[in-house]
Amino acid sequence: MTNKTVAQQVVDTLKELGVKHVFGVPSGGWVDYMEALRTTDGIEFVLATHEGGAAFMADVCGRITGVPGVCFGTFGPGATNLATGVGSAYLDRSPMIALTDEMPAAKRGRIVQMAIDHQALFAPITKKTTRLEAERVREIIFDAAHVATSGVPGPVHIGLPVGMSALPAAQESAKPIAPKIAEPAAQVLLDKMRELFVQADKPVIALGMRAITSGVQEQVIALAEKFQVPVVLNPMAKGMLAESHPNYAGVLFHALSDVVGQTHQQADLVVSIGYDEVEFNYEDWIPNAPLVSLDIAATDLDTSKYTLACDVLGNIKHSVEYLLASDCAVKNWDLDALAQRKAEMFARMSPNNDAFGPCAALDILRDKFPQHGIMTCDVGAHIHLIGQKWPTPKPGLQIMTNGWSAMGFAIPSAIAAKLCKPDTPVCSVVGDGGFLMTAGELAVAVREKLNIVYVLFTDNDLALIRIKQEKKHNPIYGTPIRERGTIGGDNIFGVPVLKAYDKQEYAQTLEKAFAMQGPVIVEAILNSREYDSLVLRKDKP
Known part of the structure; x- marks a missing residue:
């Protein structure tokens, strides 16, 4: 045995892998791990406002660095919340280690508050699910990282039995395992x-x-x-x-x-x-x-x-x-x-009048945002424009979710990008529907003092669904975000909100926002009808 606890062994092993951030919402069972994180240089715990946001952050850290992103959630609701972001890593092919509390052996399978089978929960949305053992901490974590990064990358879930964290850790000889590289084809x-x-x-x-x-x-x-x-x-x-x-x-x-x-x-x-x-x-x-x-x-x-x-x-x-x-x-x-x-296609996605719509908003943002900066975006009608019209100088400078396609991705993904690349400009484009899903994570950006410009496309409309309703000649129902107006207020969770109602005001507001310290929201009040003729087209006759 060593003088280390299991909790310290876990943290030291993650650090050895190159992990710099662990995202999550703590539990009583997580306290020993948090203390180990607090006292270990080079790796830190980042408190999220929701476990789903924590897992989105871990997903993007894994994409950007190639080192598995790490996130944590507690029993039951913590794990089910975490599962949304774990699914993102699974279908967007990001290396991740997802940690959750688990019941000690004597309570597994019994009726206990908050208890569900986490191994069964995560089996369909991970490459592997397992649980920690005090005698095999390094072996289990190194294996998880190997699985997460080999072949098609993805998440691995490790359950942390409550009560194990304070136990003495075993002396282990396990070493990191290099990702498996595919052999040449036959x-x-x-x-x-x-x-x-x-x-x-x-x-x-x-x-x-x-x-x-x-x-x-x-x-x-x-x-x-x-x-x-x-x-x-x-x-x-x-x-x-x-x-x-x-x-x-x-x-x-x-x-x-x-x-x-x-x-x-x-x-x-x-x-x-x-x-x-x-x-x-x-x-x-x-x-x-x-x-x-x-x-x-x-x-x-x-x-x-x-x-x-x-x-x-x-x-x-x-x-x-x-x-x-x-x-x-x-x-x-x-x-x-x-x-x-191609020229005709891009011309059709360019603003053709003085109206302030999403095409103009993206063109102006591209003009004001540094070419080497990272832009993340949410899911919605705007992602279809971004995918086609946003000039992307090299891979990794535009981050989206497409395999999983979860609304609410934009805000936490930008936080992760800025934490991983602190010297790189970061902005994020989000619709008002997706914004409302993970707006609480703005508190993380404030606490971490992250310079991120969030460009909020306010059109009070779940445009993709509204367009599909109209194609079926159905009345618009259940898709307006609100009857009219803006997201509300000039400050959300300590993040200033700068509003823009036309192209000139928007350009000036972006310049101001990029010069400010800390997170800023630029709310562009747009007309969503510009999407109607551009998105949801058939790729073949």
């Missing part, structure tokens, strides 16, 4: 992939989120340029290819995706790279053409209707480099026509 698959690509007349490249994490940006750009092939992206692959690049064709699923479809529907072969169907199912967009997938996870495709010509399972970077070495002529695409379609 040679027969690589050769078949290359043959299909060489024979194709008009292949299209589709990028997914694992194209970012596999580090193939340089190779993908070289591939597109060498063979003059258009590239479409899933929303969470933004930044892989500049919007101004001649081979960039647009983002799937988001605003005016029917225009993007005019390109990919011409293809006679789809080459997907790091594509995760959790963002957008293939069947909803691919043309009637064979699919070649370069990934580490098996492709999910309805093969009764579509052809999976080659599932190239293995190291993505190796597969892309093998494809890049293909010997064939430039493909038969009209890139001038692509440029024209």
Whole structure:
């Protein structure tokens, strides 16, 4: 045995992994862990106002750093609250270690206040769920980090039995385990992939989120340029290819995706790279053409209707480099026509009058916000515009949730981004519906003295649902946030609220906000009708 308690061993092990923040809402069972965090340099506990917000913060920390984000929730309601953000890490593919209180062995399975089976709760939304043992603290945590970061990243849940934290920890020899790196794909698959690509007349490249994490940006750009092939992206692959690049064709699923479809529907072969169907199912967009997938996870495709010509399972970077070495002529695409379609698409998403709508609000924000800054956003109509029109200079500078798509993501995600990148400008775009879900986390930004500009799009409308109602010729019901007005007040939880009613006032207000210290809300009072003609378009006929 050592002189360390289990609680101290847990904290020291997390620190050894590179964890700098643990987010959560404390419980009586968490007190020993908090004391260990308080007395250990280089790692701190960040009190959230809701466990769901804490887990969103851990999700984004995991994305940005590559080190599992860590969050905590107590029994029952603490765990179920935490589960919303854990689900985000699961479907948005972020490495995470989610900690919860658990009943001691003698009380498991009995009728006890707040008690549910946390192992059963987290099993469907984690890669693995387990519980801590005093004799195996380092082994269990290092294994959790290994599982969380290997292959398709995701969360691992560890239950902390109450009463164990103060026990003496065992002497352990366990060491951190490096993430498992995929082996190269089988040679027969690589050769078949290359043959299909060489024979194709008009292949299209589709990028997914694992194209970012596999580090193939340089190779993908070289591939597109060498063979003059258009590239479409899933929303969470933004930044892989500049919007101004001649081979960039647009983002799937988001605003005016029917225009993007005019390109990919011409293809006679789809080459997907790091594509995760959790963002957008293939069947909803691919043309009637064979699919070649370069990934580490098996492709999910309805093969009764579509052809999976080659599932190239293995190291993505190796597969892309093998494809890049293909010997064939430039493909038969009209890139001038692509440029024209793209120019018309962006023109349709530009403000065309003096009205103050979301298109103008995003254009002005992009002009005022540093190019190297990180922008996070919430779920709603505005995310469809951001996905298509927000110029993103490189991966990681626009952070959204698409696989999980939880409203309320924007506020906590910006907090995590600023904590992880304190010297990088951070702003966040959120609709008034999502704002109300996690507004309490603004108190965290105040307490941590974080310079974040929250741009609140106030239109008093759950626009995506309202648009769907109107498409069915149903009356508008249950979607207005309020009858009229603003979010209320000029200060929320200590965060100043600066209101803007037109484009000029908004531009001036943004400049003022970016010069201020601490978190600031810029409330842009907009008309949501601009979304109606831009979002929820079909990606193919």
